Amino acid sequence: MKFHFHQTLFVSIRVIAIITSLILIWWIISLSGSIPVYLLPSPFTVILALKNNQHLLWLATFTTIQETLIGLVIGCIFGMLLALLMIQVPLIRHWLMPIIIISQSIPTFALAPLLVLWLGFGINSKIVMTVLMIFFPVTSSFFDGLNRTPQGWLDLSKTMNASRFRQLFFIRIPAALPAFSSGLKIAAAISPIGAVIGEWVGASSGLGYLMQNANSRFQTDLMFAALLILSLMTISLWGFVTIMMKIMVPWLKENND
Amino acid sequence: MSNLPPPSILVQNVSLIYNHRLIFSKLNTFFPSGKINIILGASGIGKSSLLKMIAGLQPCHQGIIQANDHHPLLNRISYMGQQDFLMPWARIIQNIMLGNKLRGETPEPQRALHILEQVGLSHVAKAYPSELSGGMRQRIALARTLYENRPIVLMDEPFSALDSVTRTNMQTYTANLLKGKTVILITHDPFEACRLGEQIQIMTGYPASLYNAPIVKGTIPHPLTSLSLQKAQAHLLSLLMEKTSL
Structure with a gap:
């Protein structure tokens, strides 16, 4: 436990040191005056922009969080169901696998205008965008986990006369959770990207929309403020999922962090 | 079913080809009911494959493996394997x-606790496997095997990963707790074979065949200091070496 605490402490110190030095470098560059303010605002101006546009930013953040979370939940459920279907029904596996691989060869970015056209400027097109972004890491990690149940467990359950369904439910799914959790972490980290790309292409609110507007008006400080919130959001989402997975999958080895 | 004597197992003309290599061809043997039957042999000789075929984990394409009462073996x-799983x-x-x-049956926690007591681990009932040592985990695997309460117990080098003290303790538990069941235990340790064996067969050669070896008289587990146990072990080892060098 003590060792654990030390480790956490060191990690925190490291993270804080990295962030502080990055901000410091940023500040020095902006102070030197070699880059105009409309291209690179100083950290101070960004904080000011955060304060002055509180209401606007809060509304935008709320929209983006909403899209991200709904997309993440739907994408996870969809991804898990897909993996389960593929593992249980060979026919679906053989037919679906190529389609999924092909679907990944199309850049999701390219689909954004289409989705906005089909589903409108509202929240729906962004949710679908997020789902498209994250279902693949979820499906592939869960599928891999389900596929790699240690033979000894399968043998054991066979000599115990387990039905296929019970074997899946009590052995293969729990055994796949560590693999699944790494896919889920990736999904959590990239899910805001889906929402923001959707907002770039066409929206009436959200952080992506705000950034697009601020950009066209050379409000670089506001754009940086939105970016800051976005990255904070992504980090907290990732952290939340990581902690959740540690609680739900306590047998996950701690050293593969 | 539990009132009936445990079945004996008959292996007839069983052949196995693995990776284009004949592991054994037309193997015949018999494992009498209610005894601890040992198969002793070097690693990679095909002992595990035979056991897996009896367990129904590996298909038996040629030959017959059946119980003397002609009911299926499957349930x-x-x-129990080398790892605790x-x-x-x-x-x-x-x-x-x-x-x-x-x-999908109703569990019987009382019976599980009683078995945990028998293996001396009732205090860890609520613990997780990661909190236990390797020896304790293997004892839990034995408890799980006992809880299943099946008349036939197949053990594939169950103690080979343990240190010698823990291994010897496990042998004692096994001999006492599996009394009356038809046990087939695979090992590469002549001492283990002599200490537990009520029938000992040596598996050797390519393709492999089985030879009967003498057992130690008296009830198992034989006491460690027993002179006849020491002698039998030495004899078995030399027999094993002689057969292997053929």
Whole structure:
């Protein structure tokens, strides 16, 4: 436990040191005056922009969080169901696998205008965008986990006369959770990207929309403020999922962090 | 079913080809009911394959493996491997009652606790496998095997990963707790074979065949200091070496 605490402490110190030095470098560059303010605002101006546009930013953040979370939940459920279907029904596996691989060869970015056209400027097109972004890491990690149940467990359950369904439910799914959790972490980290790309292409609110507007008006400080919130959001989402997975999958080895 | 004597197992003309190599051809043997039957042999000789075929984990394409009562073996077998294969997400007591869960039966925690007592580990019922030592985990695997309460127990080098003290203790537990069941135990340790064996067969050669070896008289587990045990062990080892060098 003590060792654990030390480790956490060191990690925190490291993270804080990295962030502080990055901000410091940023500040020095902006102070030197070699880059105009409309291209690179100083950290101070960004904080000011955060304060002055509180209401606007809060509304935008709320929209983006909403899209991200709904997309993440739907994408996870969809991804898990897909993996389960593929593992249980060979026919679906053989037919679906190529389609999924092909679907990944199309850049999701390219689909954004289409989705906005089909589903409108509202929240729906962004949710679908997020789902498209994250279902693949979820499906592939869960599928891999389900596929790699240690033979000894399968043998054991066979000599115990387990039905296929019970074997899946009590052995293969729990055994796949560590693999699944790494896919889920990736999904959590990239899910805001889906929402923001959707907002770039066409929206009436959200952080992506705000950034697009601020950009066209050379409000670089506001754009940086939105970016800051976005990255904070992504980090907290990732952290939340990581902690959740540690609680739900306590047998996950701690050293593969 | 539990009132009936445990079945004996008959292996007739069983052949196995693995990776284009003949592992054994037309193997014939008999494992008498209610005894601890040892198969002794070097690694990679095909012992595990034979056991897996009896357990129904590996298909038997040629030959017959059957019980003397001609009923299927499938739901009368419990299997214990070299690794414990405890589920890291389940508490010890849940691990022991795994079979119930997998068959959709009502678990019997009282019976599980009683078996835990028999292997001397009732204090860890609520613990997780990761909190236990290797020896304790293997004892839990034995408890899980006992809880299944099947008349036939197949054991594939169950103690080979343990240190010698723990291994000797496990032998004692096995001999006492599996009394009256038809046990087939695979080992590469002549001492283990002599200490537990009520029938000992040596598996050797390419393709492999089985030879009967003498056993130590008296009840198992034989006491460690028994002179006849020491002698039998030495004799068995030399027999094994002689057969292997053929």
